[in-house]
Amino acid sequence: MDVTYPPRSPGQPTIPPLEPITTLGLLHYADGAPNTPVRPEINGTIDKGFFLSDGEWTCYRRNYFSCVCSFSLTPYYQNMPLQFTPSSSQQTYPVQAFVMSISAVVSDNDSQSIELVQHTPKRDKGPIMKPEKVRMAPKMSPASHHPLNVYHGQGDGGLTPRGIYDPTYGATAAASQGGGTFQTEHTFERIQFKQATANNGKRRAAQQYYHLVIELYAEVGPHGPDQYVRVAYRRSAKMIVRGRSPGHYQTERRGSTSSGPGGGGGTLGGFGNGPMIGADFPSGGPMMGGGFAGGYENRGPYSGRPHHQHNLPAEAMIPPEDSKAIDNTKGYQYYPASVYEGQQDSRGVIEMFTDPRGDQESNSYESKGKSEYDGASSPLPSLFHPGQVMSNRRCGRFEGKPRSEGFYPHLISQSGMN
DNA sequence: CCCGACACAAAGAT
DNA sequence: CATCTTTGTGTCGG
Numbered sequence: 330m331d332v333t334y335p336p337r338s339p340g341q342p343t344i345p346p347l348e349p350i351t352t353l354g355l356l357h358y359a360d361g362a363p364n365t366p367v368r369p370e371i372n373g374t375i376d377k378g379f380f381l382s383d384g385e386w387t388c389y390r391r392n393y394f395s396c397v398c399s400f401s402l403t404p405y406y407q408n409m410p411l412q413f414t415p416s417s418s419q420q421t422y423p424v425q426a427f428v429m430s431i432s433a434v435v436s437d438n439d440s441q442s443i444e445l446v447q448h449t450p451k452r453d454k455g456p457i458m459k460p461e462k463v464r465m466a467p468k469m470s471p472a473s474h475h476p477l478n479v480y481h482g483q484g485d486g487g488l489t490p491r492g493i494y495d496p497t498y499g500a501t502a503a504a505s506q507g508g509g510t511f512q513t514e515h516t517f518e519r520i521q522f523k524q525a526t527a528n529n530g531k532r533r534a535a536q537q538y539y540h541l542v543i544e545l546y547a548e549v550g551p552h553g554p555d556q557y558v559r560v561a562y563r564r565s566a567k568m569i570v571r572g573r574s575p576g577h578y579q580t581e582r583r584g585s586t587s588s589g590p591g592g593g594g595g596t597l598g599g600f601g602n603g604p605m606i607g608a609d610f611p612s613g614g615p616m617m618g619g620g621f622a623g624g625y626e627n628r629g630p631y632s633g634r635p636h637h638q639h640n641l642p643a644e645a646m647i648p649p650e651d652s653k654a655i656d657n658t659k660g661y662q663y664y665p666a667s668v669y670e671g672q673q674d675s676r677g678v679i680e681m682f683t684d685p686r687g688d689q690e691s692n693s694y695e696s697k698g699k700s701e702y703d704g705a706s707s708p709l710p711s712l713f714h715p716g717q718v719m720s721n722r723r724c725g726r727f728e729g730k731p732r733s734e735g736f737y738p739h740l741i742s743q744s745g746m747n
Numbered sequence: 748c749c750c751g752a753c754a755c756a757a758a759g760a761t
Numbered sequence: 762c763a764t765c766t767t768t769g770t771g772t773c774g775g
Contacts (some may be wrong), residue, residue, distance in 0.1 A: 390750085392769065448765055453752070487769090525749065572749050574770055 339583035345375050345386040347583070352561040356547075359405060359423070365404070367411065371429075371563040372399045372468075373543040376516075382578075383587065385536075386568040389575065390525045393448070398429045399514040400545050400561075402467045413547045422549040422558055428462040429545055431517050436538035436567045443539050444523035460517045462546060462557065468513040483557030538567035573739045666701055 350371050357364040378394025379386050388394055402411075411424040432535040434443040449455035482663035543563045571578060 389770085393767095452768075527749095529748085531748095574772085575773070 343380075343733070345379050345541070345568060346538075347371075347373055348564045348566065348640075350563045352416075353411055353559055354418070356411060356413050356424070356560060358409045360409055364412070365409075368403045369467075369545060369561050370401045370403065371543050371545055371561060372401070372443065373397060373431075373540060373563060373565075375565060382569075385538075386566055387414070388522075388568065388570055390522050390570045391574075392573050393519045393521055395515060395516055395518045395520060396431050396541065396543065397430065397516045398428065398543050399468045400429060400465065400551070401469060402434065404467070405467055411547075413558055415558060422547065423549040424549060426464055426511075426548040427467065427545060427560075428464050428548055428557060429515060430462040432542045432544060433522060433539050434564070436540055439540075445520050445541075446523050447517065448519045448521070450519070452472075456725050460520060462517045464548070465510045465515055466511040466513050477722070517697045521568045525570045526568075529571055529573075536569060539570055540564040540567055550646050550691055707743070 350369070352369060356367040356369055357368060374397040376397060378388045378392050378396045381387070412421045413424050414421045431445060433443040433445050445460050447460050448456050448457055522539065526539055528534040531538065541564070543565075544559055545561045546557040547560045548556065549558050690742060
């Protein structure tokens, strides 16, 4: 019930940072001649799957990662109608609802997108789909705070104070569809990149990087939810997606390419890792006990059994927070929406999406008797939402990163914005 | 080199 | 503690 989110214990550079938000237009209330402008903020946490290798955020294409997303509006008046005016356009669209989703793009070219896939716990035996757009309500604005300490007391009942959306939600998904309330946070689980970054191990060619993109859309369809305009998005730091098994990289290490983290491919569109680790450690930053700077690759002395052995630095203390965000959302979302571009401008790109339903089908997987999502009573099995409940924090394998322990409230995105 | 599929095994969840 | 589930990853074939 609480909307609390994971954790704030995120501290260490155990997860890839996000670049600052990029807005694609002006969001405002329709409250009068001088409409009140609204500033959207996107929050996201990439939990699991990534580790730092040579100062670069890396993951394996074959492994899962999850992304917790939320957004907020400042100021936020729950009942006031909102409108969105894309940059470079005078056209104003009424905002019926907000939807979030995730995608990925090549660092060099934001225009080159990379597909993301989502599995069910049954993996190959179950259906595979792309992350869907999920309807969401804004969280209380973090206002002027750092995105980091945004946690709201959890555990204490006081946290629902913001009664922004009435808690009536319990409901069935379908119900919420109509105008009910939506979760303020959503976790995309079991996500993986459809393809690896190019030139992964080559020292010669420039390493390619991807950026995970957390997007916020406004649903502007007059009647049905099938028309969206992207309002803003927030990219992650650039990352490398390895295509082969970990074993192949263990020994590999290029190490000195020094293409370096920061400059890496240089292509990074924004900042690579400047925020914390990345470029830092070489300079001798006093990092936390992260020993991984040297490379997680040294997983120790194992000799034949590469299997995990987490060699956590051990300094990962305090992890007591596991507020997992239990989002129950179960039905409702998934609108077959298609997308079409509206118009573009040199600087502001207005993107409109409409969905011609048809490309994805709801798949229903039969949860064996237990799965995470069963918790909710979704009337329709077909509208699922892969369980977002578990925000498991198992210890990573060799990556040994305490996914969310320790924390570092500060410097997160500042080295470079785009 | 990368990808998809199959298969096994370890970590967690029950 | 036994068992089932979930997920990382080795491996083979394309």
